[in-house]
Amino acid sequence: MATAFMELALEQAKFALDNLEVPVGCVIVEDWKVISSGSNKTNATRNATRHAEMEAIDVLLREWQSMDLDQPQVAEKFAGCDLYVTCEPCIMCATALSIIGIREVYFGCANDKFGGCGSIMSLHKGATSSSDDLSGSQASKPKGFKCTGGIMAEEAVALFRCFYEQGNPNGLYFCMHILLYNDF
Known part of the structure; x- marks a missing residue:
């Protein structure tokens, strides 16, 4: 079943790639049904925090807010959800x-530069003694989550290769290349 949901996440990543975004996609699943999906929108929004995971979370938060769910009810809903994402969540998303x-x-695939689920940091393991002091609110303390990687990793890496081979039109190298080698 994990492969079927990862295929849907890969579709979201392909959508991101088609829109000149870093090709990361995700789906959120509750009771074996997809209830939200997201793809990177950092370039479209010019907001570096608009990762696929944040996009999918925000869809649910808006939906649950419209249903007048309170904070404990939202927390209970998330506790019953699984997330499938094409690349290891970064430190922010984890x-x-x-x-x-x-x-x-x-x-x-693993995220060797910014991975928050074992590659760089292991934030999925939950609160540490130092993070316990960050907030007086129980609701905002990291709880941790189970984490499994390597599902359809080759397919995810192939999308990254496509993205970097075509060039990131919002990346510094691409912009410098355009400026240096074109007459205006």
Whole structure:
């Protein structure tokens, strides 16, 4: 079943690639049904925090807010959800997933530069003694989550290769290349 959900996450990543975004996609699943999906939108929004995970979380938060769910009800909902994402969540996203109390995360390829689920940091393991002091609120303390990586990793890496081979039109190298080698 993990492969079927990862295939849907890969579709979201392909959508991101088609829109000149870093090709990361995800789906959030509750009771074996996809209830939200997201893809990177950092370039479109010019906001470096608009990762696939944050996009999918925000869809649910808006939906649950419209249903007048309170904070404990939202926390209970997230505790019954799993997230499938094509690349290991970065440190920011892993922290957010831990705080909201997602039950489990399944990812494709590792994130050797910014990975928050074991590659760089292990934020999925939950609160540490230093993070316990960050907030007086129990609701905002990292809870941790189960994490499984390597699901369809080759497919996820292939999308990254496509992205970097075509060039990132919002990346510094691409912009410098355009400026240096074109007459205006």
